[in-house]
Amino acid sequence: MQGPRFPFRAALAAGLAVAALLPAARAQDTLKIGLVLPMTGQQATTGRQIDAAVKLYLAQNGATVAGRKIEVVLKDDASNPDQTRRLAQELVVNDKVVALAGFGITPSAMATAPIATQSKTPMVVMAAATSAITQASPFVVRTSFTLPQASVSIAEWAAKNGIKKAVTLVSDYAPGIDAERYFVDRFLLNGGTVPEKLRTPLRAPDFAPVLQKVRDLAPQALFVFLPSGQGAAFMKQFAERGLDKAGVRLIATGDVTDDDQLADMGDVALGVVTSHHYSAAHKSPANQKFVEAFRKANNGLRPNFMAVGGYDGMRVIVEGLKASKGAGGEALLAAMKGQIFESPRGPVLIDAQTRDIVQDIYIRKVEKVDGQLYNVEFDVQKGVKDPGKAR
Numbered sequence: 001m002q003g004p005r006f007p008f009r010a011a012l013a014a015g016l017a018v019a020a021l022l023p024a025a026r027a028q029d030t031l032k033i034g035l036v037l038p039m040t041g042q043q044a045t046t047g048r049q050i051d052a053a054v055k056l057y058l059a060q061n062g063a064t065v066a067g068r069k070i071e072v073v074l075k076d077d078a079s080n081p082d083q084t085r086r087l088a089q090e091l092v093v094n095d096k097v098v099a100l101a102g103f104g105i106t107p108s109a110m111a112t113a114p115i116a117t118q119s120k121t122p123m124v125v126m127a128a129a130t131s132a133i134t135q136a137s138p139f140v141v142r143t144s145f146t147l148p149q150a151s152v153s154i155a156e157w158a159a160k161n162g163i164k165k166a167v168t169l170v171s172d173y174a175p176g177i178d179a180e181r182y183f184v185d186r187f188l189l190n191g192g193t194v195p196e197k198l199r200t201p202l203r204a205p206d207f208a209p210v211l212q213k214v215r216d217l218a219p220q221a222l223f224v225f226l227p228s229g230q231g232a233a234f235m236k237q238f239a240e241r242g243l244d245k246a247g248v249r250l251i252a253t254g255d256v257t258d259d260d261q262l263a264d265m266g267d268v269a270l271g272v273v274t275s276h277h278y279s280a281a282h283k284s285p286a287n288q289k290f291v292e293a294f295r296k297a298n299n300g301l302r303p304n305f306m307a308v309g310g311y312d313g314m315r316v317i318v319e320g321l322k323a324s325k326g327a328g329g330e331a332l333l334a335a336m337k338g339q340i341f342e343s344p345r346g347p348v349l350i351d352a353q354t355r356d357i358v359q360d361i362y363i364r365k366v367e368k369v370d371g372q373l374y375n376v377e378f379d380v381q382k383g384v385k386d387p388g389k390a391r
Ligand code: DHB
Pocket: 046, 104, 105, 106, 107, 127, 128, 129, 130, 175, 226, 227, 228, 229, 255
């Protein structure tokens, strides 16, 4: 009698043990998010800002969803798109991440989009800003901005402020092409002329020859887009070549007067008018709290627009995971669409149709505040959708 009962009991006990263990084991499983950023190389400031902002968001908002701990797996792609794609593939296949995030430059985002589509992994673009990125995969959600959003607003401002002749200077890759096209179209529509469109390479740009051309052309204004991290070198050369003294007014997207570098740009930056979605000087209680906490956690570092893209990107992922109860894939994607919240930059919406961010675009002027250079907002266009989607 003992014989048959024992194995039955043992089996039952073992079964119970397994049953008891399973949910416990699942509860211990972390929810992994793959964060791919340029932590080294030319775009390293983008990586540093976003990584710090992601850590801050998790520290402030708890790192657990549906009883599971959120774990961010950070990989450095050195802004090499082949590397980005390889790392994203590994994160999906080996680490089984529920979401991919980061993407410092457009080529990195574009290289990864097919992986998001094939694996049905939501991919949150926190930095890259070419309009077309959200169309490269139905799994892309963006929390940064688009160059058309920023460029149309500054073209409007220029036309309304007596500027009739402008030369453009952009970084020669996708976001630069977007900036040039949307600035020029709107500026021409408003009756302006553009005698020359200049471009510099993304890698190791040399501003001397293009600035010489600008001097010769003597436009009323020079419109500039350069990716985050190149603004300080550009401003230095702009001053060294005496363009500020020659009466060429500098206007730009806010990438050029990047908060990460602005404090060290010197007085040549004073008075530069730009349009963008974020300034560390944005006056709202939410932003004041954000800037203070970011500085405290990062040795006084001032957050820039990349940091805000990372901070809001984590918000979109964490709130999405709460709604999907920790599920990834299409459930998580659906829970990201349509999120509305107050960002440090102001109110934002993740457009459910386009998966792109709808946000306020500010016109700002570089001024000294308490002895430090800031982009001080003086005008705003509310709730701007990406103009690139209308084409
Ligand atoms: C991109 C990169 C930047 O650093 C920036 O400021 C804007 C756009 C990009 O590659 O998309």
